[in-house]
Amino acid sequence: MNMATNTAETIGDNHQTVGTPFVDNAKLSMRNVNVFYGEKQAIFDVGMDIGTNEVMAMIGPSGCGKSTFLRCLNRMNDTIEGCRVEGDLNLEGEDIYGAKLDVVPLRARVGIVFQKPNPFPKSIYDNIAYGPRIHGLVSKRTELDEIVETSLQKAGLWNEVKDRLDAPGTGLSGGQQQRLCIARTIAVSPEVILMDEPCSALDPIATAKIEELIAELSENYTIAIVTHSMQQAARVSNRTAYFHLGKLIEVNETEKVFTNPDHQLTEAYITGRFG
Numbered sequence: 001m002n003m004a005t006n007t008a009e010t011i012g013d014n015h016q017t018v019g020t021p022f023v024d025n026a027k028l029s030m031r032n033v034n035v036f037y038g039e040k041q042a043i044f045d046v047g048m049d050i051g052t053n054e055v056m057a058m059i060g061p062s063g064c065g066k067s068t069f070l071r072c073l074n075r076m077n078d079t080i081e082g083c084r085v086e087g088d089l090n091l092e093g094e095d096i097y098g099a100k101l102d103v104v105p106l107r108a109r110v111g112i113v114f115q116k117p118n119p120f121p122k123s124i125y126d127n128i129a130y131g132p133r134i135h136g137l138v139s140k141r142t143e144l145d146e147i148v149e150t151s152l153q154k155a156g157l158w159n160e161v162k163d164r165l166d167a168p169g170t171g172l173s174g175g176q177q178q179r180l181c182i183a184r185t186i187a188v189s190p191e192v193i194l195m196d197e198p199c200s201a202l203d204p205i206a207t208a209k210i211e212e213l214i215a216e217l218s219e220n221y222t223i224a225i226v227t228h229s230m231q232q233a234a235r236v237s238n239r240t241a242y243f244h245l246g247k248l249i250e251v252n253e254t255e256k257v258f259t260n261p262d263h264q265l266t267e268a269y270i271t272g273r274f275g
């Protein structure tokens, strides 16, 4: 699409996402997604795929709907009074909003990590063991011990906490708490990990650790990450989705989005003209 002509139609009612929003090996597949808070519409006709073992970054100005869209993917919006989601959302061909679908196992398959680390007021061990216990994934203490250890190892936290598993999770540093929350998500063997600004409360060293972790995790998991840091999106993701006022403007290979975007709104955002 020509850059000079696309603004009006893409931000108008008949807007169309430019770039490559769809892939062949979709893990998550969304079509015609509209989200409302009461009367107010927050997401407008969004369609995109997230590929298996892909890291998808979601960027855009504050209030453009990134968190709202992310929460659709594991039905976290169900917990928000007055929020209504329309459209087709599928996890490997299964309707995420289907009548038969149970949200508890869905949220184990599609885990979420929030901006502010939110460990349970329990020991480090019990933070990780909680999910496997309630999902009935283990019967023996030795199995549980193993899940706790491997989850903490995958989250890059094991060496820092192995001698104090009985200490409260809330006593860890912010960066450690965030890795604890990632370990807790991993403990129930998810297929997809959603992250909503997971580093925004962290210092650069803790942020670098989480970014390394994202790169490792992407070998086995599909990841969608909302971030305000364009450097972070550039470092960790395969494709980047640019949202603007509830509309999905562009999806492209991350390098393309940050060097030669197809849409002038994306260009305006990445060059800092608004945001």
Ligand SMILES: Nc1ncnc2c1ncn2[C@@H]1O[C@H](COP(=O)(O)OP(=O)(O)OP(=O)(O)O)[C@@H](O)[C@H]1O
Binding pocket: 037, 042, 060, 061, 062, 063, 064, 065, 066, 067, 068, 069, 080
């Ligand atoms: N619980 C809610 N009730 C009513 N409106 C909401 C609610 N949550 C979000 N909104 C509205 O929906 C729109 C999208 O908000 P959302 O939080 O998804 O944006 P965002 O892109 O994640 O922004 P930020 O970068 O600031 O986190 C905004 O207009 C916001 O005011």
Ligand SMILES: [Mg+2]
Binding pocket: 066, 067, 068, 196
């Ligand atoms: Mg948000």
